[in-house]
Amino acid sequence: MDPTRAPDFKPPSPNEQPHPPLDPTSTIPKSGPIVPYVLADYNSSIDAPFNINSLPSTIASSLRITNKSAADARDHPNSSSTNTTTTASSSQRHSNHIPLDTSDFQPLSTEVSSEDDDDETIDTKLSISAPQPATSTEDPIIHIGVQKNQIADLEEVPHGIVRQSRSLDNYEFPTHRLCKSLQNSNKLPLVIVACGSFSPITYLHLRMFEMALDAINEQTRFEVIGGYYSPVSDNYQKPGLATASHRVRMCELACERTSSWLMVDAWESLQPTYQRTAKVLDHFNYEINVKRGGVATVTGEMVGVKIMLLAGGDLIESMGEPNVWADADLHHILGNYGCLIVERTGSDVRSFLLSHDIMYEHRRNVLVIKQLIYNDISSTKVRLFIRRGMSVQYLLPNSVIRYIQEHNLYVNQTEPVKQVMGGKE
Ligand SMILES: Nc1ncnc2c1ncn2[C@@H]1O[C@H](COP(=O)(O)OP(=O)(O)OP(=O)(O)O)[C@@H](O)[C@H]1O
Numbered sequence: 001m002d003p004t005r006a007p008d009f010k011p012p013s014p015n016e017q018p019h020p021p022l023d024p025t026s027t028i029p030k031s032g033p034i035v036p037y038v039l040a041d042y043n044s045s046i047d048a049p050f051n052i053n054s055l056p057s058t059i060a061s062s063l064r065i066t067n068k069s070a071a072d073a074r075d076h077p078n079s080s081s082t083n084t085t086t087t088a089s090s091s092q093r094h095s096n097h098i099p100l101d102t103s104d105f106q107p108l109s110t111e112v113s114s115e116d117d118d119d120e121t122i123d124t125k126l127s128i129s130a131p132q133p134a135t136s137t138e139d140p141i142i143h144i145g146v147q148k149n150q151i152a153d154l155e156e157v158p159h160g161i162v163r164q165s166r167s168l169d170n171y172e173f174p175t176h177r178l179c180k181s182l183q184n185s186n187k188l189p190l191v192i193v194a195c196g197s198f199s200p201i202t203y204l205h206l207r208m209f210e211m212a213l214d215a216i217n218e219q220t221r222f223e224v225i226g227g228y229y230s231p232v233s234d235n236y237q238k239p240g241l242a243t244a245s246h247r248v249r250m251c252e253l254a255c256e257r258t259s260s261w262l263m264v265d266a267w268e269s270l271q272p273t274y275q276r277t278a279k280v281l282d283h284f285n286y287e288i289n290v291k292r293g294g295v296a297t298v299t300g301e302m303v304g305v306k307i308m309l310l311a312g313g314d315l316i317e318s319m320g321e322p323n324v325w326a327d328a329d330l331h332h333i334l335g336n337y338g339c340l341i342v343e344r345t346g347s348d349v350r351s352f353l354l355s356h357d358i359m360y361e362h363r364r365n366v367l368v369i370k371q372l373i374y375n376d377i378s379s380t381k382v383r384l385f386i387r388r389g390m391s392v393q394y395l396l397p398n399s400v401i402r403y404i405q406e407h408n409l410y411v412n413q414t415e416p417v418k419q420v421m422g423g424k425e
């Protein structure tokens with residue numbers, strides 16, 4: 001695992017508060033731990049309808065989004081000049097689109113087109129957990145929304161690729177696929193965030209979210225209302241990184257062309273300095289809970305959304321390496337948010353959980369996801385294959401392969417081959 005290589009990255013010392021400081025925990029909803037025995041904590045059965053008033057008062061009050069949160073949003077240091085005047089209700093009105101330059105949209109084409117030349121809006125009320133069967137009266141080409149049972153066609157069907165802003169000045173948090181309300185009254189809302197370099201994004205990175213979705217649905221009382229990639233900025237300076245704008249765009253193509261619920265957030269990639277993962281999760285919490293007031297329950301009440309980091313076993317093991325993560329950040333990530341860990345060859349996540357004091361302390365907020373069909377596609381090897389002129393077909397989406405070809409990425413890299421073949425695997 002690479003340590004953080006940002007020029008301004010200082011090795012954390014255990015008793016020192018990291019800079020910039022973490023957001024106060026009062027802004028983060030406390031939804032309880034992720035693991036199944038959370039039910040015992042709530043003293044209710046899995047089938048009992050979820051009623052916010054029946055939760056212990058400490059949990060219920062932290063789940064409710066108060067007017068104070070909207071006030072906090074106005075005062076939050078992350079607020080941009082345009083954001084500072086945005087209230088929860090006005091942002092809800094606008095949250096189903098990303099304001100884009102109209103020049104970013106081209107007319108809808110009936111031909112399969114290159115990454116930049118097609119357009120159609122994507123469904124804004126998509127439910128992740130409740131796919132609708134297609135009926136004979138439905139337009140087979142995406143009309144008002146992409147349905148989960150159409151996923152296989154997505155690479156072939158021309159449709160709009162939402163484009164993130166390329167500068168912080170006109171940045172807006174993407175919410176076009178974020179569910180507006182919970183589908184199930186028994187469940188609590190959850191957003192999954194994957195941080196990494198994604199250079200390039202592969203089918204493994206896409207599968208990680210599907211594995212997480214299955215594990216959450218099977219083993220917890222949470223309902224996934226959205227999933228985000230947050231590609232790291234160029235300041236990370238890891239060998240083999242394409243520029244952040246390319247990595248963000250490849251993630252966007254992969255999400256829009258192969259998934260009906262995943263999104264990409266460019267905020268981290270646009271930051272002028274390296275952002276610690278704890279701060280990235282704070283950003284998601286700010287956008288979703290503080291600024292937008294969380295999500296509506298079935299009865300229309302706004303509740304806070306739990307935000308969890310999705311990571312592979314190697315990333316989690318790096319948390320045990322000296323000087324890479326500050327203890328305060330680990331407590332913040334694992335205690336206030338939570339972590340979904342996809343097992344990976346060469347990383348014994350369960351033993352690591354047992355041996356790492358901070359991990360062990362927060363173990364009930366950590367869910368280890370077993371890979372039932374093993375997938376070990378590595379971006380490093382994909383980059384090597386491209387450099388050697390070998391095929392990378394079926395390792396990553398065609399739209400991403402095409403983008404790499406069009407922009408001549410990874411071909412002239414000088415990443416040492418020894419490093420490529422060693423390392424994680
Ligand atoms: N084979 C894998 N199994 C489980 N998780 C993985 C696997 N490959 C990557 N991940 C996870 O995906 C996230 C993003 O990883 P990253 O962008 O570093 O991908 P990578 O393929 O490991 O890249 P690279 O080869 O450039 O190091 C991290 O949380 C990482 O742990």
Ligand SMILES: NC(=O)c1ccc[n+]([C@@H]2O[C@H](COP(=O)(O)O)[C@@H](O)[C@H]2O)c1
Nearest residue numbers: 004195196197232276277278324325326
């Ligand atoms: N202290 C920290 O917050 C810290 C340390 C190391 C890696 N990370 C993050 O983990 C991810 C690692 O990605 P890679 O596996 O591509 O190196 C990146 O998003 C990086 O920002 C965070």
